[in-house]
Amino acid sequence: MRIIAPGTLKRFGRDPRYVDAFEPLMAWYRVAKAADWVNPAAVKPSLRNASILREGRVVFNIAGNKYRLVVRINDDYGVVYVRFIGTHARYDVIDAQTV
Numbered sequence: 001m002r003i004i005a006p007g008t009l010k011r012f013g014r015d016p017r018y019v020d021a022f023e024p025l026m027a028w029y030r031v032a033k034a035a036d037w038v039n040p041a042a043v044k045p046s047l048r049n050a051s052i053l054r055e056g057r058v059v060f061n062i063a064g065n066k067y068r069l070v071v072r073i074n075d076d077y078g079v080v081y082v083r084f085i086g087t088h089a090r091y092d093v094i095d096a097q098t099v
Contacts, residue, residue, distance in 0.1 A: 001032050001033060001078050002078055002079045003079075003080050003082065004079055004081045009082060009085060010026075012025065021062055021063045021067050024062045024063040025062060025063075025069070028060060031046055031047060037080075040052045040056055043058055049061040049065075056074060057070065057071070057083075057097060058070070058071050058072075066087070066088070067085065068084070069084070070083045070084040083096075083099050084096070
């Protein structure tokens with residue numbers, strides 16, 4: 001898969017407040033980049049912590065469920081768009097379907 005905005009993941013993980021997220025985010029990135037997800041449900045076998053939402057949205061638990069990553073998968077083009085990365089507290093105030 002082609003990941004759009006991997007810099008967002010790196011910036012978040014390099015922030016001193018979230019440094020414990022860097023390695024788990026890079027692990028997610030490596031799995032996603034090597035994947036061939038033909039639809040959002042195809043994510044589950046490779047990343048079991050994924051929660052499938054509507055319209056190609058998927059939520060991942062990162063760093064032992066400390067952070068949340070929201071992506072949109074465009075399976076027609078093999079593209080994953082990073083839409084949100086943040087703490088659970090920040091995730092709780094967003095709408096993962098529209099972010």
